[in-house]
Amino acid sequence: xxxxxxxxxxxxxxxxxxxxxxxxxxxxxxxxxxxxxxxxxxxxxxxxxxxxxxxxxxxxxxxxxxxxxxxxxxxxxxxxxxxxxxxxxxxxxxxxxxxxxxxxxxxxxxxxxxxxxxxxxxxxx
Numbered sequence: 001x002x003x004x005x006x007x008x009x010x011x012x013x014x015x016x017x018x019x020x021x022x023x024x025x026x027x028x029x030x031x032x033x034x035x036x037x038x039x040x041x042x043x044x045x046x047x048x049x050x051x052x053x054x055x056x057x058x059x060x061x062x063x064x065x066x067x068x069x070x071x072x073x074x075x076x077x078x079x080x081x082x083x084x085x086x087x088x089x090x091x092x093x094x095x096x097x098x099x100x101x102x103x104x105x106x107x108x109x110x111x112x113x114x115x116x117x118x119x120x121x122x123x124x125x
Contacts, residue, residue: 007079021106022046025067025101026055033065034107039116050089052082061119064093067101092119 021097022030022045033043033056043058057067064086066077083093095114096108 010080013095015047023069023098024069025096025098027059028105029056029065029096029108032112038109038112039120041116050085051088054086058116062114063112063115063119064079064091066093066095067098068095069098 028044030045032038033045036042041058041061041063041067043056044062045054045056049057054064055067057063066079069072083095086093092115096111100108
């Protein structure tokens with residue numbers, strides 16, 4: 001486990017509950033990411049980091065992928081705070097809607113692949 005994890009998350013095992021209750025959209029994206037299918041990069045699903053449980057995270061590439069359902073419309077301020085905190089920790093955050101994940105899976109995969117490719121290319125001095 002990387003990073004400080006909230007005691008509440010550990011105690012209540014929230015991440016395990018989320019892994020067992022993945023949405024169809026999360027399952028579609030997980031099929032793309034699991035077993036290092038995406039450029040050989042290891043992703044974890046519903047892995048705790050601090051006070052948050054990102055849907056998918058690659059610690060090697062410092063990339064978080066979030067799949068947002070309709071409930072996220074009601075919690076935009078929370079999502080912004082969460083994204084800001086993850087950025088401050090050095091992560092890039094990609095967000096996709098459930099609809100994108102289910103109906104535009106190839107486009108989602110391409111966007112993730114492009115981000116991973118960009119992160120693997122050294123920055124110019």
